[in-house]
Amino acid sequence: MTQFSIVVPTLNESENIDLLLARLFALNIPSDTFEVIFVDDSSNDGTPEKIRNWQKHTNIHLIERSGKPDLTASILAGTDAAQSDIIVVMDADLSHPHEQLKALVEPLLHDQYDVVIGSRYIDGGGVHGWPFYRHMLSRIGGWLARPFCDVSDATSGFFAFRREFAATVSKQAHGYKILLEILMANDGNLRIKEIPICFRDRAHGASKLSFSHQLTYLQRLMTLAGGSVSAGTAGRFAVVGLLGMVADVLMFQWMISRETGLALAHIASFLVAICINYAMNATWSFRANDIYHLQWTQFIRFLTIGALSLLLRGGVLALCVHILNMSPSVAIFPAIAATAMVNYLGTAFYVFPNGQHFPSQHMRWRVAAVGVVGFCILLRLIYLGLAQLIPDEAYYWQYAQHMDLSFYDHPPMVAWLIWLSTAIFGDNEAGVRAGAFVCSLLVLGFLYAYAQNLYDKSTAFRAILLFSVLPMGFASGFLMTPDAPLAAAWMAALFFMERALVADQQSAWLGVGVAFGLGMLSKYTLGLLGLAALVFVLIDPVARRSMARPHLYLAIILALLIFSPVLIWNFQHDWASFVFQSTRHVANSSQFSVHFLIIYIIILLTPVGFLAAVLALTQHAGSEKQNIFPYKSGARKQLFIQIMTGVPFLVFLVFSTFDHPKFHWTGPIWLAVLPSIAWMLVKTEGVNRFAAWVQRTWQHTIAICLLVYAFTLHYLVLGVPGIPYHLFTEHYFWRETTYVVEQIAEEVRKQSGMEPIVVGMSKWSVASSLYFYNHARGDLDIRSRNLFGDSGAMYSYWFPSQLPTNRAIIQVGMKPAHLDQIREGDNLKQMLIQPGAVQYRTIHNNGIVLRRVYFRVARGFKGVPA
Template sequence: MTQFSIVVPALNEAGNIDLLLTRLSALNFAPYSFEVIFVDDGSTDGAPDKVRAWRNQSNVHLIERRDKPDLTAATLAGIAAAKSDVIVVMDADLSHPPEQLPAIVTPVLNGNYDVVIGSRYVAGGSTENWPLYRQLLSRAGSWIARPLCDVNDATSGFFAFRRELAACISNHARGYKILLELLMANQGKLRVTEVPICFRDRAQGASKLSLSHQQAYIQRLITLAGGTATLNTAGRFAAVGLFGALIDAVVFQWMISRDAGLALAHFISFFVAAVTNYTFNSKWSFREHHAGYLKWHQFGRFLTVGALALLLRGGVLALLVYVWHIPPLLAIFPAIVATAAVNYLGSAFYVFPSEKDLPSLDIRWRTAAIGIVLFAILLRLVYFGLAQLIPDETYYWQYAQHMDLSFYDHPPMVAWLIWFGTAIAGNNEFGVRIGALLCGSITLGYLYALAQNLYDKSTAMRTLLLLAILPLGFGSGLLMTPDAPLVAAWAATLYYMERTLVAGQRTAWLGMGIAFGAGLLSKYTIGLLGIAALVFVILDPTARRWMQRSHPYLAALLALLLFSPVIIWNYENDWASFAFQSNQLLTDGHEFAVHFLIFHILVLLTPIGFAAALLALFSNKPSEDRPFERRRQLFVQIFTGVPLCIFFIISTFETPRFHWTGPIWLAVLPAIAWMIGQTDQVSAFARRIQASWRLTIISCIFVYAFVLHYVVLGIPGMPYHMFTEHYFWRETAGEIKQIAAEVKHQTGQEPIIVGMSKWSVASALYFYTHGDDPLDIRSRNMFGDSGAMYEYWLPSQEAADRPIIQVGMKRRHLERTRTKNDINHMLDHPGPIEYRVIERYGTPVRRVYYRISQGFKGVS
């Protein structure tokens, strides 16, 4: 009886057949027996005769195909003729060592695995005698397939599997990577393992690999992912795109010549070109995937992709015109080209997706995750250096100008990151925000690893999707505030805590000590994770054993050592920072603010995300016979629930800040992502939540693109009322410089500019006026009120006979302050409160209020 069949597709391999069969015959494989099926694909070197010569000596069979040579088709023909239920596929050129056959096929014969792959790219695997370009091509082929299948060597030609799995392979399967077809067709249903092999280049014959094979592989991978991007559609799309680009450029230039403004011109020209493109693409470029009549849902998807491409293009256009100073009539062309890829890929995967080989739901989610995460990253990169800093960022930039071991209201990590970024890129928006980009990347990496450890790779990819589109993740990866390093450190600490407390890895305690220490250097809030870890250890008997070992105590000591700069600074400054944080919670004025906390959570998670979080925390109850699932659920509940409960307690007597709860939801994101992929035994409420995620994802990414375009380039027909107080500081600073110049001209003295807020006005003005002729800018602590770090940087409250210009975001900021003293008595001949309208490219954007006095008498 034949226990397994070896299928060997061959084309002009006459020089290798005798040696291959000799080495296979020499294998001691008792008690298993096997057959060898050669599938000749039209050889012209006498290879079929070589196989026939062996038919009388061993269990060797020959199939001769007369169709066009195709490795996948040849392999499927051999599988169809096999007599056994276990199949091994290998090449005929001896690149796959026959001696590794027992290690490949035995796990399938034993029923331990469904597929076993001879892998070059796991520990112990290697390639020999391959030229560098072949190694790079092979690595690249495996790398681009990894997001869609859960193996390291998806392009391997040496593998064993259960024969019944081949029935799921599509009839449209073509190319030379049958393993990829097998894995994708059975995604999520397979027990797969990889066995290391040494792959050796052929000694005889010529390789069949060509550029056309590489193109066919990429094409097939795209099709299996649900896309319709082919050379034919790409060529037709490019032709349509060139015609659309011509229309786009002509309309844009006509609008610019009519003084329409950059934003309006690029909106109108894009709309005209988009309508033209959709008409031709639906009728010609993607005609195989269009029903021939208007589909409203398809047209809606087209509008969605077009709107995202439009909003991204606005950033590219602003970068070219306002930063690189390229004339608009020339800048429109690279802007069109830069966003053509978004339009094409969006059309290929979303507007006109493949309907012949519809991928599984899991594959569609993975494809969506790749596309949306990449778009979110691209959106950040384009707008990173264009969007002006918010006052918080300028304040922390001030930290970097006064480097110290720590600071009054925050630990020093944000200052270190800004110092690093500005040292590389200069004191501009991009330089300030490089640290946020770095922290966002760290968060993505650690959260992906955490989700994969808790669940699987598909869940990990959906977790990245959620992190990229939810406000808590997108905001922390864009703005350079202490929350950016805090979120990164929180994700890293969660990862190492899972490795230690759930997986029991001793070496992970070192990582946890470093991550927790980095978190303490970012924001004291991370201490809540320490409380959560203690609760988990108390409740979980397995983790409780760590209390008797030295590892957690050494990790705590390491974190404390990293935190020592903050301790030293507080020691030298009368414990000011610790006292400040304590006073925030122990203030005399108590206010019940739970409703504010809930509202903030709804914004940070979105309503759908909040409902999904509650569902993930409380609805999933693993059975008693699944200890890992129970401990996993406990980990998610404790590391989300404990910090959340503490915030709820605080909000009963203190109004929480908007962003406080952002990091605590990182622990539950993998559980939410896991529930998105569940299709069996799901409640009706859970199904409604799952169905709502698509709209939530599209809405969030659209809102981010819309807001960024709005603050950088504007939206035609929409006035600037959303950011009248806290934004557009570059233009405001220019107006204040003009006022200061007028005062200096009138008095002959350099005025003192006083921002009438704790630190935001002074910091924003200083950042945008810190060039060659900086102004003397101070905070309201000059009048005896609180000024946070300005009390350390500019503590003097002495009288001055120089003119004073008070600047505020609102009139009431100049009319009164929190100080007990009457500010009017401190000023020498204070003038009336005035305001100026700040314009941006001729459009009013906000007001700035100011008052001029002849001098300052000092704080009485």
């Protein structure tokens, strides 16, 4: 009885046939339990004759195909002719280890799995004899498929599967990776196992792999993922794109020649091109989708992709003009080229998706995750060095100019990261923010692993999508504040604590200690996660066993060792930082602010995210229909999420009953519940109407968030014609403001004959911003308002109060009232010598009003009264 069939496609493999069959029949497998089916694609080297010689003696069959050689078609032809229900696919070139044949088919014979793959890229597997470029091409192909297939080697040519799954392969399938076709056609419905194999390069004959095969693989991968991607659509799209580009460039050059401004020129020219593109793409490029008339839903999607491409290209254009110093006439070409792929992929997957191959809901969300996360990363990279620093970032850059073990109002991690990144990239915006970008990648990695441990791979993809688009995630990955390393450490701590407390992996306690130590070096808020862990240990009986083991206490010791620089600094400075963090709010008057806390959370999560978090945290683990965990240990996992989110939230809730919380404080506490929100995106059982509405609204929320981020960055860097900058009159445009302050200082310098002292009338924000944008020239003597005896945070340590001086004092503020605001009871004007009237200068850029800067000049400073 034939138990399994081996299908071997061939094309000019005559030198390998005898060796292959001799090895197969030498195995410790009865020869009557399997058959070998050769499918030959018109070989001209005698391969069929070699096979026929063996047919006289053994259970061997030959199928000769005519027409264009195609590996997928050959394997399907062999499968149709097979006498068994278990099919093994292997190459004829002796690269696959025949001795692993038994390990490949036994799991299927015992009905344990549906597909068993000989994997080169799991522990125990490997590749020998391949040149570097072949190895890298194979790796890249596997990496491209991994977001869509739950295997490590989706491009393997040595695998076994149940014959029934061959019927699920699309009739349009072609190329040389039929395993990919089977895996993606049966997404989520296969029991899959990978076994390690050692792949060896062929000893005889020539490889049939070519560049066209690589393009075919890429095209099939995107088609199976739901995109309208083919040589025909790509070619037609390219023709349409070229026509649109000609119109785009001509309009742009004409408007630039008339000095209309960079933003207006590129927006107007893009709109002309996009109208041409939509009309021709809808009626010609993607005609296989039977789209020959205007559809409003489709048109709105097209506008969304077009707007995102426009806003992204504005960043590329600004990068080329302002950073690379290209002329606008030249910069428009790389800007168009950089956004063409975004347009094509967005159009192929979102506007005109493949109507003939409609992937599952889980697959569509994976595809969306790849696209959205990729776009967010690209958006950050382009605008990272273009958007000016906000005052907070400039202040932490000042930390890095005065490196220390810790600082008065924050631990030192933010300073250490800025010091390292600016040492590599320079003292510019990109150098300051590089650390935040890296921290966001760390959050994505740990969040993916955390969600996969709690749920599955599809949920993990949706979780990182949500983090990328929610305001709390996008902002922490762009702005270099203590929240960036805090988010990375918080997510790492959650991952390792879940492994240690829920999965009971004792080795994970090492990661817990490192994550907590680094997190406390980032921001003391991470201590709330430690409190939550203590509550979970006390409640959960399994986790309670950790208290009797040494690993927990070693993790605490390790965290304290890493945190020791802060302890040393505080010991040297009378515990100033701890006192400041613990007493600064208690000293304020009581203010009930729970409503503000809720509003801030809604902004950080979006209204839909807030509702989804409430739904996820209030689900019941006891009922099968309500349980948000479809796996064993669901109750413990849900308890872990509820405590890790709920305990820090309760602390902030209690705090907000008597004081005003900061806008961003609760951001990291929602990382714990993101996987549950992601899982509920596709939940179908036990979903009421309200939850179903939340599910449907997520798609619109994601699109709106992306548009808001891209629009804001474009608005800040290039502007948007017709929209003034009223929203940013105080806290932005410090580069232009510094230039104006330098002019004021030069005027005072000429009048007085001495170097004036510029005083930023805030604790640290004004002085820090002026410092950063003046540091290249360094011609200003800049101080904080602590010059007048008021609080200046770290400026009180760096620049103590000024002694009396006859040097002119220039006060600089964001508002007129700021020029008189110092600590209660002090009269600022009595400290100044001949203070003048409050004045202002209006700051312009290319004729656009940006903001005002307020200032007052005094002849000198009498000193702070006793």
